Amino acid sequence: MIPFRKMHGLGNDFVVVDARADGALAALAITPARAAAVADRHRGVGCDQFIVLEPPGEGADVFMRIWNPDGSQAEACGNATRCIAALMMAETGRDQVVVRTVRGNLPSERLPDGSIRVDMGPPSLGWRDVPLAEELDTTHLPMTIGDVADPAACSMGNPHVTFFVGDLDRLDWQAIGPQAEHHALLPARANIGFAQVLDTDHIRVGIWERGAGPTLACGSGACATLVNAHRRGLTGRRARVDLPGGTLQMEWRLDGHVLMGGPVATAFTGELDWDALPA
Incomplete structure (x- = not known):
């Protein structure tokens, strides 16, 4: 059985599994099918994204991997970043932590009202950065x-x-x-x-x-x-x-840099029967 936590930021909800311990990530052997099964709202726990916590790497408190309900991976998720930042703040006792994603390190802080604000970094504005299929002005697309x-x-x-x-x-x-x-x-x-x-x-x-x-x-x-x-x-x-x-x-x-602040919450905790999920 694998412990999990169900969290959300404004109803944008996540199933969070901690795989930071030695050997934990390999033992999970996460596949797109397993990630999709967890996210399934009828046969799984149900979520907008399945979040896996991994060892942090340089300059961060944790690495956050993001799986979509269709089994694909996402490069960024602002509300999940705020949720994981709140977890790391509770774990470390600090009001400032760094969450790492494939996008890079995202500094986060707790504000006086208790909300969590994350520095999402600068946007990329070029057509190749989006990316688009052809060279176009990204302020006006012919769609x-x-x-x-x-x-x-x-x-x-x-x-x-x-x-x-x-x-x-x-x-x-x-x-x-x-x-x-x-x-x-x-x-x-x-x-x-x-x-x-x-x-x-x-x-x-x-x-x-x-x-x-x-x-x-x-x-x-x-x-x-x-x-x-x-x-x-x-x-x-x-x-x-x-x-x-x-x-x-x-x-x-x-x-x-773009800053984003708002509330986060834990809805409930539970355990996943990982062996029952499709491989």
């Missing part, structure tokens, strides 16, 4: 799907495309999301955001996550939303970003 068009794109370690819409409530964005994720311009697929700018410091967004579908929140998606909105001249460098599951406080600093 039209149903009622949406002319999105912006960037990478937060994982690819993001943001459509700006007039009224999110009147848009069936969950039907558009899978079409946009698999658009021919996006060879690595992408997370798709649908953003309604309410004011220069207030954005409302729904996000279709690559490999996961619609989620209550997406931290890297909120980062990309602010970056793309500011690049289009729609907002300043700070904004409240409202997602279906709650609110994140965002800042794109002048040094290029």
